[in-house]
Amino acid sequence: MPTILGQNQYGKAENRVVKITRNGATHHIRDLNVSVALSGDMDDVHYSGSNSHVLPTDTTKNTVYAFAKEHGIESPEQFGIALARHFVTSQEPIGRARIRIEEYAWERIATSDANSRFIGADEVRHSFVRKGQETRTAQITYDGESWEILTGLTGLTVLNSTNSEFWGYVKDRYTTLQEDYDRILATDVTAVWRHNWTDDAQRPPHWEKSYAQTKQHMLHAFAETYSLSLQQTLYQMGSRVINSRAEIDEIRFSMPNKHHFRVDLEPFGLKNDAADGAVYYAADRPYGLIEATVLRDGAEQRIPVDMTNL
Numbered sequence: 103m104p105t106i107l108g109q110n111q112y113g114k115a116e117n118r119v120v121k122i123t124r125n126g127a128t129h130h131i132r133d134l135n136v137s138v139a140l141s142g143d144m145d146d147v148h149y150s151g152s153n154s155h156v157l158p159t160d161t162t163k164n165t166v167y168a169f170a171k172e173h174g175i176e177s178p179e180q181f182g183i184a185l186a187r188h189f190v191t192s193q194e195p196i197g198r199a200r201i202r203i204e205e206y207a208w209e210r211i212a213t214s215d216a217n218s219r220f221i222g223a224d225e226v227r228h229s230f231v232r233k234g235q236e237t238r239t240a241q242i243t244y245d246g247e248s249w250e251i252l253t254g255l256t257g258l259t260v261l262n263s264t265n266s267e268f269w270g271y272v273k274d275r276y277t278t279l280q281e282d283y284d285r286i287l288a289t290d291v292t293a294v295w296r297h298n299w300t301d302d303a304q305r306p307p308h309w310e311k312s313y314a315q316t317k318q319h320m321l322h323a324f325a326e327t328y329s330l331s332l333q334q335t336l337y338q339m340g341s342r343v344i345n346s347r348a349e350i351d352e353i354r355f356s357m358p359n360k361h362h363f364r365v366d367l368e369p370f371g372l373k374n375d376a377a378d379g380a381v382y383y384a385a386d387r388p389y390g391l392i393e394a395t396v397l398r399d400g401a402e403q404r405i406p407v408d409m410t411n412l
C-alpha cells in the first residue's frame with residue numbers, strides 16, 4: 103500500500119530550566135519546563151533517513167539553556183518568543199516552531215523575627231518555598247509572519263463554602279441526585295487564553311502584568327458569583343477576563359466539579375445541615391467535568407477543544 107507522510111514535528115520536550123538572577127544578595131528565580139516542537143521541510147528524514155535538514159533535538163535543548171543565560175527569562179512568553187523566532191529565522195527548512203512552557207512559582211521564605219536578630223537580612227534573600235498554587239503555562243507559535251500566544255494556568259484550586267446551589271435539572275428514571283440549595287463549590291481551574299497580539303509591528307502586551315491580572319479576575323469572579331451551576335460560574339469567570347483584558351480575545355476552561363457530599367450523620371442522631379456548618383465527604387472520583395470557551399463577540403474560536411487536557 104502506498105503511504106504518504108502527514109503532519110509531523112520534532113524537538114526536545116520538557117527541558118527543565120532554572121534561572122537564578124542575582125541582584126546583590128537578593129536572588130530571583132524562574133523555574134520553567136520548556137518543550138520545543140519544530141516543523142517544516144522534513145520529508146527526507148522520514149522517507150530516506152537523510153538528516154540534512156535536521157537540527158538535532160539535542161541542539162534545541164542546548165539553545166533553551168543558552169537563551170536563558172544570554173537573554174534571561176523576563177516572562178515565559180518573552181522567552182518562548184525569542185526561541186521560536188530563533189528557530190524559524192535561523193534554519194531555512196524550519197517553517198514553524200511551537201514552544202510550550204510551564205512555569206513553577208516560588209516565593210521567598212519569610213524570616214522569623216527570632217532569627218533576624220542573629221543573621222543579616224541579606225542572608226535569607228536566597229531561600230524560596232515552592233508555591234502550592236497554580237502552574238503557569240504558555241504556548242508560542244510562529245510561522246515567520248504571525249504569532250499565536252496562548253497563556254494559561256493549571257491546578258488553581260478554589261472553593262466556595264456557600265453561595266452555590268444546584269436544582270431544576272432534568273430528572274429521568276436514573277436520577278437520584280437531590281436538589282441542593284447550599285452546597286460547596288470546588289474546582290481545580292485549568293484555563294488557556296489567546297492574546298490578540300499577532301504582529302511584530304505592534305507592541306506586545308506586558309506578559310507579566312497580563313498574567314497576574316487575568317488570574318486575579320478569574321479568582322474574583324469565582325468568589326463573587328452566586329452560583330446556580332459550575333457552568334454559570336465558568337462563564338462568569340471567562341466574561342470577567344474578556345471584559346477586563348483588552349489583549350485577550352478567547353479563553354477556554356476545564357473545571358472538574360470536586361464534589362463534596364454532606365455526610366449522613368442521622369444514624370448517630372446528629373443533624374448535618376449546611377446552615378449550621380456541616381461535615382462533608384470530599385470525593386476524588388468520579389467528578390463532573392465542565393469545559394467551555396468564552397469569546398469576545400466577533401472573535402474566532404481557535405483554542406483547540408483538547409488544549410486544556412494536555
Ligand SMILES: O=c1[nH]c(=O)c2[nH]c(=O)[nH]c2[nH]1
Nearest residue numbers: 268279330331332333359390
Ligand atoms: O454545577 C453543576 N453542574 C452540573 O452539570 C452538575 N451535574 C451534577 O450532577 N452536579 C452538577 N453541578
